[in-house]
Amino acid sequence: MAVGHSTFPADMPEIAGFRIGVAEAGIKKPGRRDLVVMALDAGSRLAGTFTRNAFCAAPVQVAREHLKASVAGPRYLVVNTGNANAGTGPQGLQDAYATCEQFAEIAGCDSRAVLPFSTGVIGEPLPMERLIAALPTAFETLGHSDWSAAAHGIMTTDTRPKGSWREVVLSNGETVTIAGVSKGSGMICPNMATMLGYVATDADLAIEQSALDAMLQRVVVTSFNSITVDSDTSTNDACMLAVTGQGSRVEGDDLLAFEVALGDVMLELAQAIIRDGEGATKFVTVEVSEARSLEEARAVGFTVAHSPLVKTALYASDANWGRILAAVGRAPLEDLDVDGVAITLNGISIVEQGGRAASYTEAAGSKAMAEEELVIAIHLGRGQQKARIWTSDLSHDYVTINADYRS
Amino acid sequence: MAVGHSTFPADMPEIAGFRIGVAEAGIKKPGRRDLVVMALDAGSRLAGTFTRNAFCAAPVQVAREHLKASVAGPRYLVVNTGNANAGTGPQGLQDAYATCEQFAEIAGCDSRAVLPFSTGVIGEPLPMERLIAALPTAFETLGHSDWSAAAHGIMTTDTRPKGSWREVVLSNGETVTIAGVSKGSGMICPNMATMLGYVATDADLAIEQSALDAMLQRVVVTSFNSITVDSDTSTNDACMLAVTGQGSRVEGDDLLAFEVALGDVMLELAQAIIRDGEGATKFVTVEVSEARSLEEARAVGFTVAHSPLVKTALYASDANWGRILAAVGRAPLEDLDVDGVAITLNGISIVEQGGRAASYTEAAGSKAMAEEELVIAIHLGRGQQKARIWTSDLSHDYVTINADYRS
Numbered sequence: 001m002a003v004g005h006s007t008f009p010a011d012m013p014e015i016a017g018f019r020i021g022v023a024e025a026g027i028k029k030p031g032r033r034d035l036v037v038m039a040l041d042a043g044s045r046l047a048g049t050f051t052r053n054a055f056c057a058a059p060v061q062v063a064r065e066h067l068k069a070s071v072a073g074p075r076y077l078v079v080n081t082g083n084a085n086a087g088t089g090p091q092g093l094q095d096a097y098a099t100c101e102q103f104a105e106i107a108g109c110d111s112r113a114v115l116p117f118s119t120g121v122i123g124e125p126l127p128m129e130r131l132i133a134a135l136p137t138a139f140e141t142l143g144h145s146d147w148s149a150a151a152h153g154i155m156t157t158d159t160r161p162k163g164s165w166r167e168v169v170l171s172n173g174e175t176v177t178i179a180g181v182s183k184g185s186g187m188i189c190p191n192m193a194t195m196l197g198y199v200a201t202d203a204d205l206a207i208e209q210s211a212l213d214a215m216l217q218r219v220v221v222t223s224f225n226s227i228t229v230d231s232d233t234s235t236n237d238a239c240m241l242a243v244t245g246q247g248s249r250v251e252g253d254d255l256l257a258f259e260v261a262l263g264d265v266m267l268e269l270a271q272a273i274i275r276d277g278e279g280a281t282k283f284v285t286v287e288v289s290e291a292r293s294l295e296e297a298r299a300v301g302f303t304v305a306h307s308p309l310v311k312t313a314l315y316a317s318d319a320n321w322g323r324i325l326a327a328v329g330r331a332p333l334e335d336l337d338v339d340g341v342a343i344t345l346n347g348i349s350i351v352e353q354g355g356r357a358a359s360y361t362e363a364a365g366s367k368a369m370a371e372e373e374l375v376i377a378i379h380l381g382r383g384q385q386k387a388r389i390w391t392s393d394l395s396h397d398y399v400t401i402n403a404d405y406r407s
Numbered sequence: 408m409a410v411g412h413s414t415f416p417a418d419m420p421e422i423a424g425f426r427i428g429v430a431e432a433g434i435k436k437p438g439r440r441d442l443v444v445m446a447l448d449a450g451s452r453l454a455g456t457f458t459r460n461a462f463c464a465a466p467v468q469v470a471r472e473h474l475k476a477s478v479a480g481p482r483y484l485v486v487n488t489g490n491a492n493a494g495t496g497p498q499g500l501q502d503a504y505a506t507c508e509q510f511a512e513i514a515g516c517d518s519r520a521v522l523p524f525s526t527g528v529i530g531e532p533l534p535m536e537r538l539i540a541a542l543p544t545a546f547e548t549l550g551h552s553d554w555s556a557a558a559h560g561i562m563t564t565d566t567r568p569k570g571s572w573r574e575v576v577l578s579n580g581e582t583v584t585i586a587g588v589s590k591g592s593g594m595i596c597p598n599m600a601t602m603l604g605y606v607a608t609d610a611d612l613a614i615e616q617s618a619l620d621a622m623l624q625r626v627v628v629t630s631f632n633s634i635t636v637d638s639d640t641s642t643n644d645a646c647m648l649a650v651t652g653q654g655s656r657v658e659g660d661d662l663l664a665f666e667v668a669l670g671d672v673m674l675e676l677a678q679a680i681i682r683d684g685e686g687a688t689k690f691v692t693v694e695v696s697e698a699r700s701l702e703e704a705r706a707v708g709f710t711v712a713h714s715p716l717v718k719t720a721l722y723a724s725d726a727n728w729g730r731i732l733a734a735v736g737r738a739p740l741e742d743l744d745v746d747g748v749a750i751t752l753n754g755i756s757i758v759e760q761g762g763r764a765a766s767y768t769e770a771a772g773s774k775a776m777a778e779e780e781l782v783i784a785i786h787l788g789r790g791q792q793k794a795r796i797w798t799s800d801l802s803h804d805y806v807t808i809n810a811d812y813r814s
Binding site (some may be wrong): 052053054055058084087088089090091092121122123159186187189199230231232233234235300307308309312313314315318320321323325326327328329330331333336337351353354355356394395396398399400402403404 | 428456459461463492494495497526529530593594595596637638639640641642713714716719720722723725727729730732733734735736737740743747758760761762763801802803805806809810811
């Protein structure tokens with residue numbers, strides 16, 4: 001299930017200096033293009049952010065190491081689906097290194113210029129023979145920016161490909177382009193990282209690598225790090241931003257315009273994950289305002305967005321707003337004065353001064369809850385900070401998908 | 408659904424100085440004994456612990472106030488099911504006070520000797536007319552310690568009554584008795600409190616009120632505060648311990664034996680809530696050891712016990728242990744060295760040195776997961792502390808129950 005219609009853009013643009021190749025490795029099952037390679041022309045830059053899960057997967061460890069180590073610059077991202085190569089111990093690390101080495105031999109580059117990524121089931125050894133056998137095809141098919149093939153290739157329990165792009169018009173009239181894809185549907189609560197997200201731009205950004213890294217961190221906080229399907233942070237989350245620099249120079253005030261556009265792309269990709277959340281029938285924005293700090297606003301947002309009782313009420317389209325109130329009440333806040341709390345549901349006032357709003361009617365609440373897209377706005381009445389968290393509901397299909405996923 | 412056979416003891420004992428009365432108030436639906444009154448003889452003592460949810464219900468606020476204020480001692484606990492009187496604002500508080508006043512008039516006592524408790528749906532006004540009309544019957548039926556009637560009377564989505572008792576043999580050969588009931592099935596993640604739990608003893612405890620309060624706090628931490636069905640902390644949790652003092656004197660070393668027995672009763676009542684967790688098909692103990700601190704051990708236990716992906720794998724009897732590993736990895740621990748982590752499932756080693764155990768086989772894992780009672784033992788390899796958390800699985804019935812609860 002998924003919420004609304006698919007949002008994969010029909011007109012995903014080419015990014016100069018960025019190519020995509022795909023192959024069938026048959027990692028989990030045959031007949032599917034489950035191996036994706038993305039190539040960056042020499043001279044490109046790459047910024048990345050990874051999962052904070054202590055059990056981060058072998059490919060995450062190797063990708064992080066290669067991102068730091070690659071003196072000549074990163075050239076290839078090799079992504080397989082069907083197996084996460086996580087919880088696989090020393091053999092897993094060896095397999096991740098071997099993937100890079102084998103691909104580097106085919107491509108004729110340093111193995112540290114290759115970054116590996118895996119997604120799928122945790123704890124099973126990567127079928128190296130099949131993966132390695134498919135690497136040449138992935139390399140040979142490297143051509144134009146076939147974003148659709150990449151978006152399909154990295155899917156696991158996803159029901160839809162996810163993509164987004166923006167054109168940024170610079171102050172001199174020239175344009176640069178940002179485009180990217182993401183995957184994710186379950187085990188979604190990225191923590192200072194993301195599910196798999198790959199974004200590329202031709203912009204020639206007039207900033208140092210450290211400033212590029214910082215820009216990526218900033219936009220990730222309000223996009224991928226503001227979504228949750230099921231509160232489970234994956235072992236394999238990664239978000240990569242490739243900057244080929246083959247397009248126009250972006251400097252001065254244009255850098256801000258670029259960051260805004262980059263944030264838009266990231267947010268669309270993150271929201272696409274929620275719309276395709278496992279079993280999702282609702283797309284829910286939890287807006288927390290009047291908080292003392294950003295951390296506090298986010299904590300309240302996530303507490304509501306994680307609550308199984310709120311999520312099942314959303315699934316049932318049941319205006320059981322007491323569950324929202326109970327979730328706000330158990331959020332880790334110091335000295336919350338409940339009399340200052342107000343909550344609205346798609347604009348309908350449900351809680352005022354800590355109790356049911358005088359104007360509230362069950363009919364109005366039920367009508368609001370029946371919508372496929374919902375905004376739960378929570379005003380804490382104790383500060384100026386705000387945050388938005390996006391989530392889906394908890395349906396029978398979520399249980400079915402996750403009780404059956406491996407079988 | 409519920410796990411295993413019902414454990415309500417057929418031989419719940421009388422507690423001298425403690426009586427129970429019930430009545431049909433028709434609060435949510437007619438024809439059910441939904442009003443329970445417990446009476447403590449004059450001279451009894453009472454200790455209590457309440458929810459930490461900031462939106463604590465009106466009766467919780469009044470019960471806490473009356474527990475502190477009652478100079479002549481607490482005499483009556485008035486419990487209704489079918490309506491939580493939470494999120495009901497000033498009217499809710501007024502209703503809770505009025506309940507105490509009306510009952511005090513019937514019983515001929517100070518209204519502050521009456522403590523109100525409510526459980527059920529949040530956010531709807533208490534039907535005061537029906538509740539007040541039933542108070543005389545509840546008072547008139549006050550007789551022997553009819554624990555079964557009390558246990559049934561306080562149920563909401565519970566499918567079973569929950570009770571437990573222990574006899575403590577003192578060093579002089581005399582005995583005292585502890586008995587109690589609890590309710591709870593969903594919105595279960597008590598935080599420094601509990602769902603509704605009522606325990607009474609005839610012991611004449613040779614300790615001050617402050618020591619009695621501290622004893623209750625200690626036993627609650629390892630019982631009611633160590634369980635979770637769905638990570639949602641209720642607005643109405645309360646656990647009360649009535650000490651009538653009409654039995655033998657308990658002092659010196661016997662106080663420790665008493666506390667152990669009290670802990671046993673509390674733990675059985677807490678575990679009964681998990682066995683009857685909404686939609687539960689599994690009873691799961693998460694044992695975390697070799698932690699640096701108790702807080703850390705509990706945090707890891709709760710992270711695993713809250714994980715929707717672990718819980719759906721438990722429901723499916725799928726030995727998808729990677730999900731357990733991923734949950735441990737995202738727990739809020741500093742510097743976890745995953746190489747030191749080992750995990751067993753009902754004694755089967757699944758993770759060693761941070762990866763799949765060499766001896767692990769899918770067949771052995773699947774056999775262990777198929778059991779109705781499971782112990783997930785997590786060794787963190789970094790300290791001496793340990794904690795146990797109890798939880799249930801996440802099944803279709805959980806979604807059904809919570810998507811339909813109000814309708």
